Amino acid sequence: MPILQLNNIETYYGAIQALKGISMDVGKGEIVTLIGSNGAGKSTTLKSISGLAKVKNGSIIYKDKDITNRPPHETTLLGLAHVPEGRRIFAQLTVKENLQMGAYSVKGKDIIQERMETVFSYFPRLKERLNQKGGTMSGGEQQMLAIGRALMMQPEVLMLDEPSMGLAPIIVEQIFEIILQLNSMGITILLIEQNAYQALSIAHRGYVIQNGAIVLSGTGSELIENEQIKEAYLA
Amino acid sequence: MPILEVTNVTKEFGGLIANKDITLSVEKGSITAVIGPNGAGKTTFFNLVTGVYQPTSGEILVEGKSVVGLKPDEVAKRGISRTFQNIRLFGEMTVLENVLVGMHKHLKTGLLGIILNLPSTRNEELEAEKEAYRLLEYFDLAPLLNEKAKNLSYGAQRKLEIARALATKPKLILLDEPAAGMNPKETKELTDIIKQMGEEFDVSILLIEHDMKLVMEISEQIYVLDHGEKIAEGTPNEIRTNPKVIEAYLGSGAVQLGQRSEASANTTTE
């Protein structure tokens, strides 16, 4: 039984149809990746799940519950964390405040403190920069903060939108290691990547999205070997 | 002489270096591509060339003359036109009007001509409309001439942006991810159009694109940016095999991770 299931999702921006019937599922404990070129509809798929984009047709089932078009402040409470593209940390807020915002719905100082410590165990760098404004940090640190902020919710499913964007290869490698680590702790990961090769190599399964529709799916290694994919995304 | 010569251009945004010491040139009549991962500074580079941003240091020459310090409309008058990554059409205006706006700087009529509706004004306007229509025909957009631009499909909007940019009769056109959001069929068509466009309109082309198939098929010269720096340049074949490029953009290093992932995949699925 998949933890997250998308049935024929159609999403529009104004008159433009961004998603033309996306169906996919994510099993509990899996790393699933969604690859495709810019503008193909990867981010829109995540936004449709978390409630940032309005779904016109289709349904989204999360843990047997229909969560289609629930507002984001509700979907996140259910355990779906969405780390948006471009990190989108609160630049004028300190690292600590950013993390506190992640735990906005959590009551109790002790629990928040405890979760913060957990985040620091993954990202010790954040602890050093606790009172620094988020916007003054490097791209890699910002990405760590964005993931850390999402972890403050203790999510069951973590959706990551291009976490490697604009980061140096060595940092990307670190981020990918953390993703694997989080996954081994039992967090389900839905990963969007432009760097298809890297994403597929850590994923259990992958979907290829093109022009708002899924055109191919399979296990990570299957897709890496696929000739079409090689040609289109791996140069 | 190259149509565009960029030497040692650097752009800083309050300490953040978006473009570092970039040198690049576009030969007259050629198709040149700039590739690199998202956030590598490609669009910033376009903005520097078109006068939206001013470089912190360095020189930008168009046909041998500096365009540093010029406003975007002045750069446009020097014969540089562009499209935008996040489409910037005049949404409430019709498709034909969008192209007519592109012709703005070539229309000579003055205020008096407009108020008095002089025959010369009317003639010029009609000729412009006809020419705009022909451009739309070229891009297969002619039947949509009276539609509002914002109501067009994604692919059609991208094409309209190119048509509008060509209406300025540029010497160099900058295309920022022209194929983004297009399906393979549309991309194929676009590839052909871009290939022919250079000769048809006597225009040199500089483009940013992620679709490697398109880039490799049409580019004569490719520049690769990463973290604001140029890490490679060369012909498609050179780029394809350049280890630096593969590492930064085309993907590798993943081999190592890949092995680990299989290990972890095994543990979690059990």
Next chain:
Amino acid sequence: MKEKLTSFLQNKWSQVILFTLFVVITSLSLYLSQKSVVAFLLLLASLLVLYYMKLKNLTKWIVSAGILFILLPMASSGGPAFQSYMEVATMVGIYVAMALGLNIVVGLAGLLDLGFVAFFAVGAYSYAIFATPQASNFMPFGQYPLGGESFWIFLIIGGICAAIAGVLIGIPVLRVKGDYLAIVTLGFGEIIRIVFNNLDRPINFTNGAMGISSVTPPSIFGFNLVFPHHFYFVTLLILAFTIFAVLRFEHSKLGRSWKAVRENEIAAQAMGIPLVKTKLLAFALGATFSGMMGVVFAAKQAFIDPTSFTLLESFTILVMVVLGGMGSVPGVILGAALVTILNLQVLTELTNWVNQLNLSGMITIPDALSPAKMQKLLFGLLLVIFALYRPIGLIPAKNKKFDESKLKSSNSLSIDRENSVAIDKDNV
């Protein structure tokens, strides 16, 4: 049955017959009855009906010119209310021209100007100062007041002064955008009013808060224009020019560049459109019509003071534009006419009616709730309701429809830069 009726109404000739009937009946009742506000308003409304009829544009223009220049003055001349009708019609004309001017700035160029009345004031003062002895306070040469013949020159001078004011205000103001622009223009509108209010010293330019009275009436061939119906014709002529010019602008390269700047400044610049020049031109041209009407206003009132040029006036003109439909010439004309008539005619009539009821003891409405005092409340409600339910206005702006068959040509595309196609006729 319903279908038959619709098809009957769709038919061109039945439309013409019904329209003629409508116009004849309203004109006659306006002419014959003593006090016939309804007939007057209906006759004006016939122009709106005309707008929606299936006729050629030229025919519509000729018919509306006929109604406005001949039928309306003739029909309303029947009763004692003639001059008050002409007064209302003149004010409608003045506001329509101003609203059309503001429409260039707000509707086409997308620059929110909340101090537009300043240009009206500049026009009004430019005539009032020179058409009274006021000018002799600072002009060492020449004889003041100037004669009534000078009015015609001042129509142009007033327009130019306003245009210059538009550019002068525009240069600093246009460095800010959006909401800030609204506030800064509002500030400038206030500054100009305060300045006119206080420029009675050290040199008495404007006579300060006392205002300028006994403005010389305009004259033509020795004939003095003093009555509202004289000004009605003057206003109508200027309005005709305004509408003509505004329509030309809208579909020219100028109108397109304004709209392009409104839609997307960065893309407009990339197409070679200079931002500052284009915006300043919108400011200047919009101000010109307002300034011209200011001259007419000063001459018509024969007295002006700063209270005619308050913020509320600026807002009123903006309401006209928004209500009618931003960027839409017919819409703005309708909006301006409706708001002016609401202010001058409907509210006055309502107040009279309420007063009568009060006097007759039918009901008692406290003075505080008199409809005449409700102008702002009504405006406020109109603004909110329209913004919420019909933000596009009464007659929304429409794009020009191009005739595809006229644009198609047999020869396929061949553009080369050597003989630029747009200008070179031989090429086509």
Next chain:
Amino acid sequence: MLQELLFSLPQVLIDGLALGAIYAVVALGYTMVYGILQLINFAHGEIFMTGAFIGTGFFIMLMGMSWTTAIPQLLLFIIVIVITASFTGLIGVGMERVAYRPLRSAPRLIPLITAIGISFILQDVIRFIAELATGRYILTGPSLFSNQITINFSSISSWFNNASFKTSFLIVLITAILLMVALDYFVNRTKWGTAIRAVSLDRETASLMSINVNKVISTTFFVGSALGGATGVLFAMQYGTIDPYIGFILGLKAFIAAVLGGIGNIRGAMLGGVILGLMEMFAAANLSILTGGIFGAEYKDVFAFAILIIVLIFRPEGLLGKPTAEKV
């Protein structure tokens, strides 16, 4: 000339501080709403005016009751200010719900127009109510805290003249400072305040943090409008007479103060308010002296607008604001 300027300086400082404090608190309302919605809440000046009327109404009502004579004036003042602030806060919330929320994705011009509309409605409604209740719409509140205090500046140096003020000046100043400190604490130190800042920085991402964005926006309107209403009470107390049209021009000045300090920046709004109040009073007292009698005190508003325009041209982000650039 310098002598004359110095002579009146103590009084100018005191009057400027009182006016500046009022501008500052009203400016906070503009800046908070602008920060979170990028919308000029044009009607905020009218909220201030409404507060002045509600407060004065309550004062008149309470003073008319016999039992209130036993209550100390200061307590009465606190009661009135709390009640008024809650009222205007709710009006602000209602306004956002009806006139702004449905238009959140509309072109920027449209909510500005509803804001103007709401201003007009509030002005006339208050006028009707005042006129129906009292027969006139210009109200004079009961005089409270009107003891005259004189500070002997001339004893410090003969350069200065003495300055005097009413007790109410102290109350205005202290209340304004308390309100500002409380707001600063609320916004910078509490979870709700952090949420407000998060929403104003990035609404979409804030919603991904389980923050109910609509609720946060309503709170912002409540707080801003409550502050505006409370300031209305202070204004009525300090200056005595109020009419339904005080809100517009004062609101405009407060907006200028907000822009001056850097709109969206709370400390900037406070700074801008105080600077503007001081400059305006300085201009009112000294413009005539400075220009040799050519421009008098009547140009003080021109002076305020001129400052705004100059700031916007040379430092559009304001004194404490941060520049933003459109992403291309």
